[in-house]
């Protein structure tokens with residue numbers, strides 16, 4: 001049995017060495033008794049991960065799959081720093097605070113009084129936002145004499161919500177009131193949302209970049225409707241914006257779009273730094289308009305790491321390297337750098353969208369909406385004898401990962417696919433993707449499948 005590098009005969013060929021590693025005895029469910037050399041362990045771990053595919057061809061994820069080498073080096077050099085240990089790493093915390101300030105500035109927060117923090121991602125940020133809304137509501141409702149035990153508090157959101165909101169409601173015993181999306185309106189129906197409000201509503205979540213389709217809720221319209229609603233009641237209702245994907249995209253691409261703290265009833269916003277903030281997974285952000293919207297019950301001070309510092313987080317220890325990387329990106333690209341990168345990504349998304357329209361096979365779901373650079377599409381309602389699953393499976397042969405899924409709730413019978421364009425999907429790569437999609441359709445048509453009814457100039461039937 002192979003115990004370490006020294007067991008590998010230096011005269012054997014490289015292929016033989018690889019074969020030896022492959023036959024290495026690695027127990028899967030208990031520790032090996034003895035250590036192995038680092039190089040052997042590295043090779044074995046790499047072997048385990050070999051079949052995982054190329055992250056850049058994974059068009060299912062919103063998360064960054066590319067960072068510059070300098071950024072990676074910085075992350076590598078700061079891996080051991082613990083983000084919660086604010087007295088040990090005050091300079092890192094200074095960078096975190098600068099990031100919060102920069103993001104608050106991008107989101108048009110009031111000059112003074114806002115407060116924010118980094119998180120692991122938007123899910124943790126969403127939990128903090130939900131808890132703040134719940135505590136803030138409870139304190140207000142108690143003052144107004146509401147019988148808090150009579151019914152559960154509730155949260156209103158469109159049915160296009162990401163699973164973190166379902167988690168929040170289940171973990172913290174809140175009723176999730178979802179406003180169904182429909183084929184004629186795949187974002188939040190504001191009138192319906194307002195009709196769902198009662199005195200037990202802790203808040204309404206607007207989504208800037210729905211996970212299913214990429215579209216934005218009309219937060220400005222929601223704000224206006226709430227303004228009217230709030231004038232007639234003591235039980236005011238406010239907005240949290242889940243800008244997981246849009247929060248670091250829209251301020252560059254559509255700076256005039258009003259969705260953020262310019263709107264009076266928006267009290268908090270979250271985003272994922274690891275999406276359009278262009279950092280590898282592990283970083284999110286949340287900013288509250290003012291301290292009064294972050295109830296003090298959620299702020300903790302611990303002394304056992306040396307020195308007292310307030311923290312608001314659900315996790316405790318985590319590496320600070322994604323914070324450092326976020327700061328690097330902000331410094332490195334500046335406003336205009338982010339603008340250029342995102343414009344490029346948006347152009348690639350437009351290219352993909354147009355090509356999919358032109359091939360005559362797909363309907364684009366997010367065509368008529370403001371949206372992050374995502375192309376969500378379904379098969380036209382024609383007599384195709386292949387499905388989106390067939391197309392996706394076919395593309396997987398060339399390494400592309402393109403998810404197929406059903407829209408939520410009332411639209412469960414609508415099957416769609418989604419291509420998430422990120423900064424590392426170059427136009428060149430996108431051209432390959434389109435070629436592969438066209439080839440897949442051609443092949444699927446040419447195999448045992450029957451053709452759709454009518455053919456157009458590209459050979460597709462209508």
Ligand SMILES: Cc1ncc(COP(=O)(O)O)c(C=O)c1O
Nearest residue numbers: 121122123162209211242244272
């Ligand atoms: C709208 C929305 N909210 C929340 C999340 C969760 O984000 P994270 O993966 O950063 O926890 C996502 C993830 O895709 C999302 O799209």
